[in-house]
Amino acid sequence: MSGEPLLQARALTVRLGDRAVVEQADLDLHAGELIALVGPNGAGKTTLMRALAGLIPAQGAITVNGRPASALAARERARAIAYLPQGHAFHWPMTAEAIVALGRYPHADPFSPPSPADRDAVAQALRSTATDAFARRPVTTLSGGERARVALARALATQAPIILADEPTAALDARHQLIVLQLLRDAARSGAVLAIIHDLTLAARFADRVIVMADGRIVADAPPDQALAPERLAKVFGIDVMMIDLDGRHVPVPRRPID
Amino acid sequence: MTRADPAGRTLLAGLVILVAALAVLSLMVGPARLSPQEAFAGLFDGDGPAGIIVREIRLPRTLLALMIGATLGLSGAALQGLLRNPLAEPALFGAPQAAAAAASFVIAFRLFGATSLAVPLAGIAGALVSIGGLVTIAGRRASLTVTLLAGLALASFAGAATALILNLAPNPYAALEIAFWLLGSLEDRSRDHLLIATPFFIASWIMLGLAAPAFRALTLGEDAAESLGVAIERTRLLVVVGVALGVGAAVAVAGAIGFVGLVAPHLVRRAVGSDPARVCLPAALAGAALLLAADIAVRIVPAAVELKVGVVTALIGVPFFIAMIFSERRLLDGAPS
Numbered sequence: 002m003s004g005e006p007l008l009q010a011r012a013l014t015v016r017l018g019d020r021a022v023v024e025q026a027d028l029d030l031h032a033g034e035l036i037a038l039v040g041p042n043g044a045g046k047t048t049l050m051r052a053l054a055g056l057i058p059a060q061g062a063i064t065v066n067g068r069p070a071s072a073l074a075a076r077e078r079a080r081a082i083a084y085l086p087q088g089h090a091f092h093w094p095m096t097a098e099a100i101v102a103l104g105r106y107p108h109a110d111p112f113s114p115p116s117p118a119d120r121d122a123v124a125q126a127l128r129s130t131a132t133d134a135f136a137r138r139p140v141t142t143l144s145g146g147e148r149a150r151v152a153l154a155r156a157l158a159t160q161a162p163i164i165l166a167d168e169p170t171a172a173l174d175a176r177h178q179l180i181v182l183q184l185l186r187d188a189a190r191s192g193a194v195l196a197i198i199h200d201l202t203l204a205a206r207f208a209d210r211v212i213v214m215a216d217g218r219i220v221a222d223a224p225p226d227q228a229l230a231p232e233r234l235a236k237v238f239g240i241d242v243m244m245i246d247l248d249g250r251h252v253p254v255p256r257r258p259i260d
Numbered sequence: 261m262t263r264a265d266p267a268g269r270t271l272l273a274g275l276v277i278l279v280a281a282l283a284v285l286s287l288m289v290g291p292a293r294l295s296p297q298e299a300f301a302g303l304f305d306g307d308g309p310a311g312i313i314v315r316e317i318r319l320p321r322t323l324l325a326l327m328i329g330a331t332l333g334l335s336g337a338a339l340q341g342l343l344r345n346p347l348a349e350p351a352l353f354g355a356p357q358a359a360a361a362a363a364s365f366v367i368a369f370r371l372f373g374a375t376s377l378a379v380p381l382a383g384i385a386g387a388l389v390s391i392g393g394l395v396t397i398a399g400r401r402a403s404l405t406v407t408l409l410a411g412l413a414l415a416s417f418a419g420a421a422t423a424l425i426l427n428l429a430p431n432p433y434a435a436l437e438i439a440f441w442l443l444g445s446l447e448d449r450s451r452d453h454l455l456i457a458t459p460f461f462i463a464s465w466i467m468l469g470l471a472a473p474a475f476r477a478l479t480l481g482e483d484a485a486e487s488l489g490v491a492i493e494r495t496r497l498l499v500v501v502g503v504a505l506g507v508g509a510a511v512a513v514a515g516a517i518g519f520v521g522l523v524a525p526h527l528v529r530r531a532v533g534s535d536p537a538r539v540c541l542p543a544a545l546a547g548a549a550l551l552l553a554a555d556i557a558v559r560i561v562p563a564a565v566e567l568k569v570g571v572v573t574a575l576i577g578v579p580f581f582i583a584m585i586f587s588e589r590r591l592l593d594g595a596p597s
Contacts, residue, residue, distance in 0.1 A: 099476075100480070
């Protein structure tokens with residue numbers, strides 16, 4: 002962790018009605034980091050992420066590359082932050098390639114044809130996610146795992162230094178969960194990735210740092226073995242975990258709910 | 261990113277030729293049949309009967325069919341793009357019905373004189389209220405069910421309002437005039453109708469054209485589209501106002517003509533790879549071709565009374581709509597929105 006953070010939030014508060022869904026959140030994302038955002042359902046993870054992406058209004062300060070986010074035009078912000086929402090929805094049976102090309106939307110005038118840089122970025126995103134094999138197939142005919150990779154390729158094609166991914170591994174089989182997290186790990190080499198992950202074992206296995214949320218507040222922001230210590234997981238998630246060693250990391254495996 | 265692919269170009273070229281051919285045919289058919297040569301000659305010179313028939317009677321009718329068809333096809337494609345739903349169509353959301361209610365109010369009570377701008381303006385206002393109401397009621401994350409139910413409610417309400425106006429019409433002639441006008445027809449439309457409606461159509465095309473690129477990003481859902489830099493509120497406003505201007509003006513000059521907006525985009529969607537932005541231009545051309553063809557058909561079919569073109573489009577469009585529901589049943593059942 003060196004230099005200025007790519008994305009910084011200070012005292013970020015999001016209210017829906019009179020309820021604070023996110024309260025006084027501080028966080029920094031540095032280049033080269035994959036950060037897991039974990040927390041029980043309803044802790045405010047998605048709301049925090051949407052506020053960071055600029056999709057909902059929030060109090061407090063967000064800076065992108067040292068500049069206040071509010072000073073960025075929508076397309077400028079879109080070039081800096083790629084946001085991957087939950088569910089990988091595609092409403093039209095467009096080809097995978099056409100979907101991935103949408104990642105270039107903030108780079109070009111939408112009425113003009115794609116530039117060589119656009120084409121390269123799309124080709125690279127298709128290659129790195131191994132989606133080039135079915136690039137010409139309509140996305141509606143793809144399996145869940147294939148769609149997740151197409152959605153990720155779309156976010157990668159933007160070549161934004163910051164990627165925010167909301168449950169990128171949800172509803173995927175074990176193999177695709179590992180593939181997607183490895184792709185995010187690779188993406189973090191050239192930028193910062195913040196991913197909401199429900200599987201605590203995978204979060205500890207892949208993340209450089211884990212941010213734990215509970216009731217709208219950030220209760221831990223530390224390396225995985227500290228953030229996901231058994232005592233904290235008991236308190237925040239109400240679960241008993243077993244710690245095991247995996248690839249040189251100390252990772253929790255959920256065992257049973259605590260009454 | 262528009263890709264100028266050969267398939268798309270062939271489609272556009274084919275549609276342009278089809279529309280041009282239908283437009284010529286439309287100048288030829290009527291009580292007095294004209295040959296293509298006579299129609300062309302009448303278009304450009306001559307004070308003879310052919311010239312008067314072509315320029316004064318058939319040209320306004322042909323141009324109106326072309327522009328109204330294009331506007332309805334484009335409006336359908338735009339609503340489908342905004343709502344990410346292939347079943348969206350102005351008539352399912354009560355826009356023509358609301359425009360008809362507002363316009364018949366003006367006609368029934370002879371407000372501001374019948375040929376003035378009042379009828380189209382009332383039509384546009386009615387369409388604006390209904391489409392704006394639909395988008396507001398359905399909300400940001402509109403599900404198919406909520407959107408269609410809201411449209412059904414608005415269409416029924418507009419229908420009830422029209423019935424009330426017919427009920428309260430000051431004399432039976434006014435009521436009959438409205439009833440016939442509601443069926444949708446291009447018969448005996450003059451250059452005045454053309455001049456009144458054209459600026460609204462052009463404004464509508466510009467607004468919907470500006471909104472079109474956003475439809476492609478919207479295939480990822482509103483959040484992802486907004487994170488790509490799409491101005492969602494602006495897009496929504498352009499579509500609402502664009503559809504209202506076009507449909508309102510169309511209804512005001514030609515009565516209620518439904519289902520062109522549903523059918524036209526569907527016919528050309530596969531040729532553009534289901535791209536909701538690229539479908540817009542071919543959908544407009546297909547809409548123009550459909551309405552021109554329907555308006556030619558009503559003049560050719562032998563009948564004591566000329567068929568109303570709105571009746572024909574509904575008779576063709578509704579079974580088509582049912583077939584679409586049938587074929588997409590599985591998709592619609594499983595789709596989250």
